Amino acid sequence: SAVISQKPSRDICQRGTSLTIQCQVDSQVTMMFWYRQQPGQSLTLIATANQGSEATYESGFVIDKFPISRPNLTFSTLTVSNMSPEDSSIYLCSVEHYNEQFFGPGTRLTVL
Amino acid sequence: AQKVTQAQTEISVVEKEDVTLDCVYETRDTTYYLFWYKQPPSGELVFLIRRNSFDEQNEISGRYSWNFQKSTSSFNFTITASQVVDSAVYFCALSEAGISGTYKYIFGTGTRLKVLA
Numbered sequence: 001s002a003v004i005s006q007k008p009s010r011d012i013c014q015r016g017t018s019l020t021i022q023c024q025v026d027s028q029v030t031m032m033f034w035y036r037q038q039p040g041q042s043l044t045l046i047a048t049a050n051q052g053s054e055a056t057y058e059s060g061f062v063i064d065k066f067p068i069s070r071p072n073l074t075f076s077t078l079t080v081s082n083m084s085p086e087d088s089s090i091y092l093c094s095v096e097h098y099n100e101q102f103f104g105p106g107t108r109l110t111v112l
Numbered sequence: 113a114q115k116v117t118q119a120q121t122e123i124s125v126v127e128k129e130d131v132t133l134d135c136v137y138e139t140r141d142t143t144y145y146l147f148w149y150k151q152p153p154s155g156e157l158v159f160l161i162r163r164n165s166f167d168e169q170n171e172i173s174g175r176y177s178w179n180f181q182k183s184t185s186s187f188n189f190t191i192t193a194s195q196v197v198d199s200a201v202y203f204c205a206l207s208e209a210g211i212s213g214t215y216k217y218i219f220g221t222g223t224r225l226k227v228l229a
Binding site: 033041042043044045048058090092099100101102103105106108 | 147149155156157159162203207216217218219220221222
């Protein structure tokens with residue numbers, strides 16, 4: 001299995017600021033994924049991040065709002081930029097490892 | 113387009129009852145994967161099963177069993193003799209291989225299961 005950690009686990013931020021979420025995996029993985037789960041909702045894929053290439057964003061998500069870094073095979077960051085209360089969600093990092101998909105514990109973000 | 117439908121928003125059962133969570137999917141691909149995840153109140157997503165589109169054999173793991181029927185595009189999940197610890201939100205998901213080889217995952221809206229003591 002792959003063990004994923006995320007930092008921070010939760011944060012409360014002011015409108016207009018930015019937050020960078022870190023995702024660390026204990027194994028080298030090719031693909032990492034970032035999801036958003038709004039309160040009481042399902043998971044929505046934000047983007048797929050492969051090491052050494054630009055992230056691929058899903059419809060409705062743009063790089064200026066959610067820049068992603070993938071400097072190596074075990075680490076990625078997602079930044080939520082110029083936050084508004086609508087960005088209040090749980091953000092989850094995920095990896096595919098040996099045909100299974102594993103999720104991090106999530107970062108619970110509240111924007112005031 | 114891909115779509116995963118979990119029509120049951122919330123189910124309540126009494127402990128020891130059997131319960132089936134429904135999942136219906138839509139895809140145009142012949143190669144795809146189906147998943148079930150459990151999200152307990154703690155919030156972490158727990159992987160339960162992955163099934164590829166070419167394997168229609170039903171699977172049993174302890175009290176859990178899965179029924180995959182391509183003819184009806186369904187991948188239902190049954191918990192036998194439910195327990196209070198089974199209380200969680202359960203998500204069904206579908207993934208297809210993209211053009212570049214990456215996989216896109218689509219999640220259903222989830223079914224909240226409440227098992228009452």
